[in-house]
Amino acid sequence: MSSFLIRNATAILTGLKGEGARAQGSDLRVRDGQIAAIGTLAPEPGERQIDASNCVIYPSWVNTHHHLFQSLLKGDPQGLNATLTPWLLATPMRLRPAMTEQDFRLAARIGLVELALSGCGTVADHNYHYYPDMPYDSSAILFDEAAKLGLRFVLCRGGGTLSRVPGADLPPAGRPETLDGFLQDIQRLAREFHDPSADAMQRVVVAPTTPPHSMHPQEMRETAAVARSLGLRLHSHLSETVQYHDAVHSQHGMKPVHFCETIDWLGPDVWFAHLVKLDADEIALLGATRTGIAHCPQSNGRLGSGIAPVRALEAAGARVSIGVDGAASNEAADMISETHAAWLLARARDGQDAVAVHRGGRGEADAAATTVEDVVRWGSAGGAAVLGLGAVGTLAPGQAADFSIYGLDRDPRYFGLHDPAIGPVASGGNADLRYLFVAGKEVVRDGRIPNLDLLELGQQSREAVAALLARV
Numbered sequence: 001m002s003s004f005l006i007r008n009a010t011a012i013l014t015g016l017k018g019e020g021a022r023a024q025g026s027d028l029r030v031r032d033g034q035i036a037a038i039g040t041l042a043p044e045p046g047e048r049q050i051d052a053s054n055c056v057i058y059p060s061w062v063n064t065h066h067h068l069f070q071s072l073l074k075g076d077p078q079g080l081n082a083t084l085t086p087w088l089l090a091t092p093m094r095l096r097p098a099m100t101e102q103d104f105r106l107a108a109r110i111g112l113v114e115l116a117l118s119g120c121g122t123v124a125d126h127n128y129h130y131y132p133d134m135p136y137d138s139s140a141i142l143f144d145e146a147a148k149l150g151l152r153f154v155l156c157r158g159g160g161t162l163s164r165v166p167g168a169d170l171p172p173a174g175r176p177e178t179l180d181g182f183l184q185d186i187q188r189l190a191r192e193f194h195d196p197s198a199d200a201m202q203r204v205v206v207a208p209t210t211p212p213h214s215m216h217p218q219e220m221r222e223t224a225a226v227a228r229s230l231g232l233r234l235h236s237h238l239s240e241t242v243q244y245h246d247a248v249h250s251q252h253g254m255k256p257v258h259f260c261e262t263i264d265w266l267g268p269d270v271w272f273a274h275l276v277k278l279d280a281d282e283i284a285l286l287g288a289t290r291t292g293i294a295h296c297p298q299s300n301g302r303l304g305s306g307i308a309p310v311r312a313l314e315a316a317g318a319r320v321s322i323g324v325d326g327a328a329s330n331e332a333a334d335m336i337s338e339t340h341a342a343w344l345l346a347r348a349r350d351g352q353d354a355v356a357v358h359r360g361g362r363g364e365a366d367a368a369a370t371t372v373e374d375v376v377r378w379g380s381a382g383g384a385a386v387l388g389l390g391a392v393g394t395l396a397p398g399q400a401a402d403f404s405i406y407g408l409d410r411d412p413r414y415f416g417l418h419d420p421a422i423g424p425v426a427s428g429g430n431a432d433l434r435y436l437f438v439a440g441k442e443v444v445r446d447g448r449i450p451n452l453d454l455l456e457l458g459q460q461s462r463e464a465v466a467a468l469l470a471r472v
Contacts, residue, residue: 002440003031004048005041006057010408011421012038013373015059015380015394021373022421023395028057030401033440037397054409055434056421058376059395060121060402061335062383065156065235065273065294065323068111068125068142069096069104072464073328083304084241091328093165096129097173098471101136103464104129108145110461111327116149116449118334118431119404119424121438123151124294124323124387126235126273128158128209131173132181139189143202150443152200152402154387156207156235157189160214179219182208183226190230199391199400199439207235211260212247220263233269233388235294239282240274241305257282266291271386273323275313276306283309287316292386295378297341298332299325307349310342310378311370321383322375339379340428346370372422401440407432 005027012023025039043049070092079091099107108125115123123146129138139155146153163176186206194204206227208214214236215223227234238244239256248256257278260266266285271292278286286293295310314320322342327333347370355361384393391400406424408414413427424431436444443449 003029003036003044004050005029005043006050006052006405007041007043009052009055009057009405012057012395013059013376013421014396015377016396017377021377026052028395028403030437030440033401035395035397035399035401038395050405050435052405052434055405055407056423057395058119058404058406058424059380059393060404060436060438061115061119061339061379062122062124062321062387062389062393063115063120063323063335064124064271064321064383064386065296065325066111066115066123066125066333067092067127067326067328068108068123069099069127069129069138070326070328071107071111071114071333072099072103072461072468073326074331076328079328085243087303087329088164092326093174095468095472097171098468099129099173101141103468104136104138105141105145106460106464108142110457111333112145112149112151113449113452113454113457114334115324116151116436116444117433117447118336119406119433119436120335121152121402121404121436121443122154122383122387122389122392124154124156124205124235124383126156126158126207126209128160130159130177130185131175132177133172139193143193147201149449150438150441152202152389152392152438154203154205155189155193156205157186158207158209160208161216161219162214164213179215179222183223186223186226186232187230190232194230194232196231198389200389201439203387203389205233205235210237211263211265212244212251212256217252217263220265224264228269233271234265235271235273236265237274238272239277240300241303242277245277255279255282257285261285261289268292268319269388271319271321273325274300274305274308276300276308278309278313283312283316283318286313286318290317290319292319292321294321294323294386295342296323296325296330296338297345298338299330301341301345302329302331307345307352309349310346311350319382319386320378321386322379335379336424336431337428339375339425342378343370343372343375343425346375372425375425402438404433404437405435407434
């Protein structure tokens with residue numbers, strides 16, 4: 001049996017709720033890819049030991065919503081100061097059709113590397129880079145790049161049968177698919193890649209890009225039925241802006257969440273990205289059905305969309321997780337930046353909603369309710385829950401050995417912390433990641449990925465961006 005021992009950690013956060021959020025003891029033993037014990041542990045004969053003095057241990061992050069292909073579309077001036085719909089037209093819809101297979105692979109690699117270096121061990125990518133007669137398999141590329149790094153990967157197979165680009169004269173790479181073509185590919189992907197086990201390294205999810213715009217209602221119902229018949233989960237975007245309310249009201253005379261109820265797109269096997277603009281009855285319905293959210297605070301801020309009511313959703317019964325969204329609307333698409341923003345903005349939202357006592361309110365009584373431990377739980381256990389990865393996301397004996405070790409002694413941002421355990425989330429910035437383990441295997445050591453030249457990757461990215469812009 002392969003075994004190693006992490007010793008002398010300053011703190012261990014578990015991803016669990018309440019009193020279990022912080023582990024008792026400073027040591028963690030891994031055996032055969034699982035956590036064997038946490039506490040004050042004595043080394044076993046011949047056992048490898050890793051000294052975690054002045055470090056904290058977190059569950060590896062579970063990112064539940066990304067668009068990896070956008071890692072070559074950061075900071076596009078044509079969309080930088082736009083809100084969602086104009087930005088979609090200005091940046092991803094303008095540039096994606098010009099991307100080559102090599103661009104796509106490079107973008108995926110950049111995004112996965114950025115995530116790994118923040119301590120992310122599981123990535124769910126909402127890939128909508130598909131079109132009829134596509135000359136390469138973008139799904140296989142994503143699985144391949146994640147496997148090379150040793151990350152768990154969940155493909156949320158996006159796309160749709162409708163186009164949001166005005167006019168009929170679309171380039172081949174911008175054309176929508178047929179429903180038959182979409183569903184046939186889902187069945188292929190399920191056969192080739194989907195592992196239903198609780199600690200799967202590869203999963204497939206059915207994910208038409210957005211319910212109001214990507215398919216007709218009956219097609220959405222059919223995709224849901226096919227997904228459930230195959231044992232696959234469902235994911236999409238929803239209610240990112242008020243435009244969703246306008247569009248769904250215009251088309252169907254109801255609110256977006258109620259529309260999703262009519263097409264069988266609510267339930268514990270469903271999660272939506274964003275969910276920023278929700279009425280109270282929609283929050284209640286999402287909670288009652290145990291539907292999940294991928295909370296993307298930085299992208300929602302960058303696009304001027306708002307702040308999702310994550311605490312209200314969780315109180316209602318919805319499942320809360322965290323996603324970084326695409327790098328084209330979030331130029332720092334890593335989980336440390338995202339969880340730092342999630343902590344601040346959940347508190348900011350409650351503060352913004354505060355009502356003065358003399359007006360019948362509670363003042364700022366609820367504004368500081370979101371804790372770092374809550375955010376760690378959303379970004380780890382919460383993500384594993386919406387993905388159905390029951391053996392991932394928490395640090396406890398018997399769980400998968402997916403965890404990060406962050407140093408606190410080499411960066412002045414952590415100096416002076418009275419509670420070092422909160423450092424990676426509360427202090428933000430570029431984490432000092434000493435180790436990332438996934439399934440007990442070392443993915444990152446001392447901020448480096450083995451056999452990866454970051455300077456070369458950066459040069460490749462600059463050359464690819466220049467060539468892409470020349471083609472456009």
